Amino acid sequence: MLKRFLAFLFVAMMSAAVYAQQPKPGTETFLPVDQLPPSEQMPSAPYVIAAYALVWLIAMFYLWTIWRRIGKVEADMKGLERMRAKGNSGR
Amino acid sequence: MFLKTALLVLKKDVAIEVKSYEIISTTLFFAVSCVLIFSFAFVKEGEAVNAELVPAGVLWIAVAFAGLLAIGRIFERERYGETMRALLLAPAPRSAIYVGKLLGVVLLLLLTELLLVPMIAFVFHAPLFAWPLPFAGLLVTGTIGFAAIGTMFASMLIRSRAREVMLPILLYPFTIPVLIGGVWGTASLLGEEPSVPVATMWMAILSAYDVVAITLSLWVFEPLMIE
């Protein structure tokens, strides 16, 4: 059940990343007249994209570590179930 | 045969380490803390190692490392002689134990500083005795801050498994502010334009830190020592 939730969260975040590509930042908003926006914008973009990417990556990484640990615990539980079933059937 | 045995020992250790990464992660963290400590002691606002910062930095780093050793050993006797339970059974508020240990550590560190200060003043030609009162104030407030946190964590770590490595790991992130205050306060008393108001400001910050640290320690010491 929990793994399904996590899977959903993964998919939602991935689709957010894809969906967010559509509106291009900077072309549809107010630009001041006294500065030269294109020359200011270009160098900033890599940093903004990198910042955004880092946020996603860190979130994904953390979710992955939780996923892995939950998997381990559930595997241990299944192992215990099997041992118990074996123990019961052995008697 | 010799080499083969050596390599087998190495292989065994690596195999065990890979299971938990305990030594590597704690060592890395300690290394990072060390770099930070040295950077704060010797780099101020981007400029590295100017003349007044060095003796101050060396002094406080020596205090930090000596303090770590002292604090690590402070409960060693209790642990070794198994007298901790006797101490805890005493019909007195538990926090009194904390304050007693704290005073012991502070005394020990102040004695150490009594030796360190002339030595550093001599080796680095630093006019540490030019402003005795502010300097003494900085030493005392900084030492109390360091000791307060250290005693708190050392007492909790008595029964802990990896206590020798845990103490510096827990201690250094909290005591780096003490270090910064001590080093920069002391440095402001050295150099071409010694500034007593700046030193006093750092002393005030250190005092505030001491008050918060001791208050919080007194509050949590009792329930945490009920083991």
Place this chain on the structure above:
Amino acid sequence: MRKVFLPLLLVTAAMFVYAPIIIARAPFESTMFLLQKIFYFHVPAWMAGSAGITISALGGLWFVFKGDRRADWYAVSGAEVALMFGAMGLATGPMWARKAWGVWWQWDAKLTIALLLFLVFVSYLLLRKYGGPGSDKLSAAVALFGLAMSPFVYYAVDIWRTIHPANTVVPSLGPGMRGAFWFCAVTFLMFCALLVAVRVRLERLRSTLDDLYLAEDE
């Protein structure tokens, strides 16, 4: 708790999808233009981190003073989540600083205390993992000291002369930016709550597993 989880997850996911749009639509700040938009994830990340630290410290204290084991689950979860958001904050900050200040990092008061706070919670997790018995109570003390340090990150700009933008920025945001900012802040806080819930679930599973092992032994 479980009934609330799925709707919360859906709402947060939807907000995350919409966040980049609302950020892109927000007006440019007059000196930083596009670069300023990093602020929309940087500040909420630290807000969520502070929330995590608070959860961790309060959970730890409840565990120490009341003995409720479940509070300890929240303590460790809050700490881990706070560490994650702290990593986000520490990663996005330099991205902005590289262009705004010309350097990736500055040792001013706010950044230094923030980094130290991050290290405090790294040490928290190291203690948890390698400290052995009794480390759950000791880590509560660590979290409490961390909580005591946390307001200084916020007020450092007021107390000391720092290069970091002041606290007056957020209350004085213009209407378009204000909406985007608080939208992102709420999104990150909800994300924090969700992550804590998921992490607590892991602890609960581990606890069940331990009980099962103990039952096996009998």
